[in-house]
Amino acid sequence: MAAQPRGGRARPVILVMYTVCLRNHAAALGGYAVDGCGEFTPTGEDGTPREFLCAACNCHRNFHQRIEMEIPPPPPRRRAPRVARRANLAAASPPPPPTPPQPVVELIYPPPSPPLTDTGSES
Numbered sequence: 364m365a366a367q368p369r370g371g372r373a374r375p376v377i378l379v380m381y382t383v384c385l386r387n388h389a390a391a392l393g394g395y396a397v398d399g400c401g402e403f404t405p406t407g408e409d410g411t412p413r414e415f416l417c418a419a420c421n422c423h424r425n426f427h428q429r430i431e432m433e434i435p436p437p438p439p440r441r442r443a444p445r446v447a448r449r450a451n452l453a454a455a456s457p458p459p460p461p462t463p464p465q466p467v468v469e470l471i472y473p474p475p476s477p478p479l480t481d482t483g484s485e486s
């Protein structure tokens with residue numbers, strides 16, 4: 364049992380290709396000769412017996428070199444935490460230094476003039 368990675372639906376797509384025909388047509392003669400077929404082309408439709416016969420060299424597909432290419436799935440899209448990251452940076456920054464106390468300037472006004480009193484109503 365191969366361990367499957369968790370949490371991901373996307374799996375790598377394995378593309379199988381059959382390329383050069385490696386069948387030795389001169390094996391009965393003690394030599395070595397290939398037909399020069401460079402790529403397997405199925406003769407019949409999928410599901411038919413002729414599916415595995417090459418249309419170019421009429422050899423079985425197993426004589427052709429099998430190449431597997433693993434196509435990695437596209438990376439999953441992630442949402443960039445824009446606002447949250449900025450909020451964290453703001454929270455991590457030190458607080459601004461306290462402002463120095465402003466000097467208090469006392470404005471000295473001349474004392475108010477004494478109110479005028481009625482001189483005639485004193486008892």
Ligand SMILES: [Zn+2]
Nearest residue numbers: 384400420422
């Ligand atoms: Zn062939």
